[in-house]
Amino acid sequence: MTVMTHAEALVAAIRECMDEDENVALVWGSLMGVGGNNDHVEHIKADFADRIFHPPISEAAIAAIATGAAMDGVRTIFPMGTASFMFRAWDQIIHEAGAAHYMSNGAVSIPAVFHVVHGLRGGGSVQHSQSPQSMLWNAPGIEIAMPSCPADAKGLMRTAIKSNNPTVFIDHQKLNKRSGEVPEGAYDIPFGVADIKRVGADVTIVATSLQVVHALEAAETLSAVGIEAEIVDLRSLVPLDEEAILTSVGKTGRLLVVDEAPPRCSVASEVVATVAEKGMDLLKAPPVRLNRLPVHVPANVALEDFVGPNTDRIVEAAKTLCG
Amino acid sequence: MDKARLLDIFRHMILIRRFEEAVYDFHEQKLFGGHYHLYIGQEATGAAVMASLGAEDRIFSTHRNHGHLIARGVDPKNALAEILNRADGTNGGRGGTFHIADASVGMPHTSALVGGSVPLAAGAGFAAKLKKSGGIGVSMFGDGCFEEGVVFETLNLARMWELPVIFVCENNTPGAVLKSAGGNNTSNLPEGRVIQIPEALGMECHKVDGGDAEAVDVLFADCAARVRATGQPIFIEALTERWPGNYFSFPSMVTGVTQVSMAWDGGSISGEHQEWFLNHDPVLRFARQLLVSGVANFGDIAGIDVEVTETIKAAKEFAQSSPLPGTDSVYAHVLAGEG
Numbered sequence: 001m002t003v004m005t006h007a008e009a010l011v012a013a014i015r016e017c018m019d020e021d022e023n024v025a026l027v028w029g030s031l032m033g034v035g036g037n038n039d040h041v042e043h044i045k046a047d048f049a050d051r052i053f054h055p056p057i058s059e060a061a062i063a064a065i066a067t068g069a070a071m072d073g074v075r076t077i078f079p080m081g082t083a084s085f086m087f088r089a090w091d092q093i094i095h096e097a098g099a100a101h102y103m104s105n106g107a108v109s110i111p112a113v114f115h116v117v118h119g120l121r122g123g124g125s126v127q128h129s130q131s132p133q134s135m136l137w138n139a140p141g142i143e144i145a146m147p148s149c150p151a152d153a154k155g156l157m158r159t160a161i162k163s164n165n166p167t168v169f170i171d172h173q174k175l176n177k178r179s180g181e182v183p184e185g186a187y188d189i190p191f192g193v194a195d196i197k198r199v200g201a202d203v204t205i206v207a208t209s210l211q212v213v214h215a216l217e218a219a220e221t222l223s224a225v226g227i228e229a230e231i232v233d234l235r236s237l238v239p240l241d242e243e244a245i246l247t248s249v250g251k252t253g254r255l256l257v258v259d260e261a262p263p264r265c266s267v268a269s270e271v272v273a274t275v276a277e278k279g280m281d282l283l284k285a286p287p288v289r290l291n292r293l294p295v296h297v298p299a300n301v302a303l304e305d306f307v308g309p310n311t312d313r314i315v316e317a318a319k320t321l322c323g
Numbered sequence: 324m325d326k327a328r329l330l331d332i333f334r335h336m337i338l339i340r341r342f343e344e345a346v347y348d349f350h351e352q353k354l355f356g357g358h359y360h361l362y363i364g365q366e367a368t369g370a371a372v373m374a375s376l377g378a379e380d381r382i383f384s385t386h387r388n389h390g391h392l393i394a395r396g397v398d399p400k401n402a403l404a405e406i407l408n409r410a411d412g413t414n415g416g417r418g419g420t421f422h423i424a425d426a427s428v429g430m431p432h433t434s435a436l437v438g439g440s441v442p443l444a445a446g447a448g449f450a451a452k453l454k455k456s457g458g459i460g461v462s463m464f465g466d467g468c469f470e471e472g473v474v475f476e477t478l479n480l481a482r483m484w485e486l487p488v489i490f491v492c493e494n495n496t497p498g499a500v501l502k503s504a505g506g507n508n509t510s511n512l513p514e515g516r517v518i519q520i521p522e523a524l525g526m527e528c529h530k531v532d533g534g535d536a537e538a539v540d541v542l543f544a545d546c547a548a549r550v551r552a553t554g555q556p557i558f559i560e561a562l563t564e565r566w567p568g569n570y571f572s573f574p575s576m577v578t579g580v581t582q583v584s585m586a587w588d589g590g591s592i593s594g595e596h597q598e599w600f601l602n603h604d605p606v607l608r609f610a611r612q613l614l615v616s617g618v619a620n621f622g623d624i625a626g627i628d629v630e631v632t633e634t635i636k637a638a639k640e641f642a643q644s645s646p647l648p649g650t651d652s653v654y655a656h657v658l659a660g661e662g
Contacts, residue, residue, distance in 0.1 A: 025453055051453065053484055061442040061476035068446020068460070071431040072381065074453050092473070096439060100432045105415030106656035107426045140657050164659035238658075 001181040006171070008040050009150035009182050010115075013157035014077060016186050018048050024161060025051045025069070027062055027078045063089035066112040067097040067166070075111045075161055083116035083170065084130040097166035098141035109164040113157075119210060119260045120292070120308045121173035125299035131260040131292070133208070134267050136168050137237050143167040143191055144237040148212035150180040152235055155189030162188065172210040192239035196248070200228030203254040203318050206245055206271050208234050211258040211309055218314035227322050237267065245271060246279045253284035254321050258309050263291035290317050326618050328374060332536050333613060334627050335370035336606050339390040340581050341628075341635040342399055346389065346406055346420070347576050354643070355407050359420045361574045362390030364534075364566030367605035368493050369394040371539035372461065375547040379458030381429050381447035383440035386421050388433045391463050397425045399638040409645035416648045438471030440464060441490065445477050445556075448486035452554060459487040459550050466494040466510040469517045478521050481556040488556045489546055492517055493533055495563040509565075521558035533561030534605040537612060564603040567596055578604070583628045586610035587621055 004012070018024045026048065045052060055062050059080055066076035080086050086093065097110045118131045136144055143165045147153040153171070160167040197212055198219050207215045212233045219229040230248050234241065249255050255275055257268035268289035275287060293307040343361040350359060362369060365387075373394040376382065384391040392402055397413060405412025406420045413425045421435035434440040440462060447460030468474045469492075481488050494517060496509045510517070522528050527549075531542045539561060546557045568577045578596050585592055585600055586607045592600045600607060613619040 023454070025449075053449075056476075056479060056483060058473075058476035058480055060473040061445070061480050064439070064442030064473065065446040065449050065477070065480065068381075068383070068432075068443035069450040069453070070446070071426070071443075072447060072450035072454065072456075074450040076449075091436060091439070092442070095436060096432070096434055096443060101659050102656050103414060103418050103422050104424055104426060104432060104656075105417060106659070107414075108424075108431045109659035143658070 001183060003179050004150055004182050005177055005179050006150045006153050007176045009154040010157050010171070011041050011044065013154045013161070015044055017158060017161040018044065018051065021075065023074050025053065025074055025076045027066070027076065028052050028054045029079050029081060059085055059088035060092050063092040063114065064096055067092060067100065067110055070097070070110040070112045070166070071100065071108050073111070075113070077113045077115065077161060079115040081117060082124070082128045083118035083132050084128050086114065086116050086132060093142065093166065093168070094139045098139050101165070102141055110166045111164050112166050113160045113169055114166065115169045115171065117171050117173050119172045119174070120297060120304050122304065123299060123301055124297060126296045129297035129304070133170055133237060134261045134265055134270070137267065137270065138265070141166070142238060144170065145191060145235065146170045146208040146237065147235060148175070148197070148209055148233050150178070151182045152189060152195065152233070154182055155187050156191070156235060158186065158188045159191055163191070170209065174210050175213070178213070189235065191236035192241050193235065194241035194244035195233045195235055196230060196244070197233045198229065198231040200230040200252070202228045202252055203256060203322055204230050204232060204245070204248040204252045205256045205258060205314065205318065206232045206234065207258040208237070208267065209260070211260060214309065214311045215258055215314055217311040218318065221311070221315045222318050225319070227318060229318060242274055242278065245275060246282065249275055249279050250282045253282060255283065255287040256290060256314070256317055256321055257287070258290045258314055260292050260308060262294040263289055264294065266291050285321055288317050288321050290314060324616070324618065329537065329613060329618050330623070330627070332370045332374050332540060333609055333619070334631065335373065335394045336366040336536065336609060337583065337628055338399070338631040338634065339366045339369065339393045340606050341631050342393050342402070343389060344576070344580055345403060345635050345639050347574060349403070349407065355420070357419070358572070359574070360387040361569065362387055363568060363574070364603070364605065365493055365495060365563050366390055367536035367609060368491070368533040368539050368561045368563065369463065371536045372463070372491055372543050374540055375544040376461065377458070378429065379451070379456045380461060381431065381444065381458060382461045382463065383444040383447065384430065384433050384463045385440055385465060386435040387465065388423055389420070392423050392425065392430060395430055396428050397423070397430070399635060400641040401425070403638045403642035404645045407642050407645070408647065409642060410648045411641070411645035415652070438464070438468040438474045441468055441474050442477040445481050445486050445488050448481065448488035448556070449484065451487055452485070457551065459489060459547065462488065462490050464490070464492055466492055466496050466512070466517050468492070469512055469520060470510060475520065478524055478526060478558070482524050482526055485554050486556055487550045487554045489543070489550055490521070490556065490558045491561060492559070493561050493563055495565050518558065518560045526556055526558050528558045528560070530560040530562060533563035534603060534608060536605065536609045567599055581606060583607070583610060583624055586624060587614060
């Protein structure tokens, strides 16, 4: 094991894939939201200059260029920066990248990676704080990965680059500088396999991205009052590991889903609906969604904290659910 | 003068014309529903462009794609079946007229969204550059695309990233006479012209009479060779006279089924669309050029027409006898598998 930051783990995965496959290209920009001047990305810039493209601010055209290139087998990683910006390329991601395989009756595939940084970042305000995962989940043909720790970020990024589908890889601004242990060498983490980040018997907490970190913190507080939470980190939404969710709910009988998107038609809604359809008899109590409030994100950090899910709210929701 | 090349361009032009007449007939028979667009009047541009493209090149078209596909060599049987949404269609019946595509001939995806295919063609250029395939990307699109921001983004990127792409804008906005008769504008641009935009980005730009097959062929062949050699993008504006049947949102066959004999029998031309038949219909125009230059005689022209008419007749029968895809097929190919 090596200790590295989330950002370093992503860069390591990209480095490995660019070494392994000369058809991997990279749009530079502000790489992965880690900035253009960080030492740990300079080696990529130096070694793969002919496969790195420095972009103007043109999300839509670049998303479609990555898509068109993918039709000829070029695997482009397009770090789009703040997830809010991907709406500029919504048409290209949903209607071209996401539809080409289906529309061609399987003749064409789109191995492209769209990397974005979502969520409440501390002062991002209305137009730099989006969590587009549930909107994307409503569009067929796109894989969605959401790591919560450096080890998963690396393995999932490798899978995203090798996937023959368009992948939206959703990171969180507040994860980038967090450190964690990462296995040595190259390894892939398949999509559709949730990870049980903590084992517990009293309540299942399903979460993604930064909310997994919050859920793990909350679990320690809950443990002190005798509630053992099981944390299910989905890691990918498409495909979804329904079995892991249902197995855990089967054990605990209680479901809390934590999600940074506003509640209506959110990731939490979909997980709860899935359990309602396929595991209603497993539930001892009505399931609970803990979402960002259904409002825009205010610039004021105190108000931003108020609208988002956080560790304290998870503790309160779990206590109520288990009460 | 390469006679075989010119005759091949003509053969594709009349094949497109007969194909589009078949599509119109299918729609009149209510064999497919919804909106559709014909390439009648623009055959010279599509057929001449494809004459200089090879297997490594990629072409991206629009909602008005039929002519580009036929000129590129898609089998008319499968293209007509696709328009009828049948199982033997190029896209298995799930694309329809807006999305006919055939990766096996280098036309992997057709976007019907205005401007949608322009950056995809730049993506093909991006792939060709990265893989050093020697191929180029070609975007065939209309003047209306210049109302979409992504087209400007793409032109800028193609210049910045030095992508081997040719942007062929078929400007088919109607002239003053058709506009006053109620014809749809295909674009709303203050100058009514589009070439100034790529010019402002420092891109090599050309304009050409899009109704003159030989002129398009000469220009495009030169441009294609230069893009392959330099890797720099080129923009071509092909100015096209709007087919009178394309006034309104649905095509109407106001000029009737084309009689190629009009090319040499001027006495058979009269009526409201006399001007179109005499000066603008690109199929008749090119037939006259071939006759005057001695590349072909009446019999050659008529013979090619008979041959392609038979091809389209057989293609219509094939398309109509092809089954509809079963409902169990709808789940296939949402996501790609391994490998």
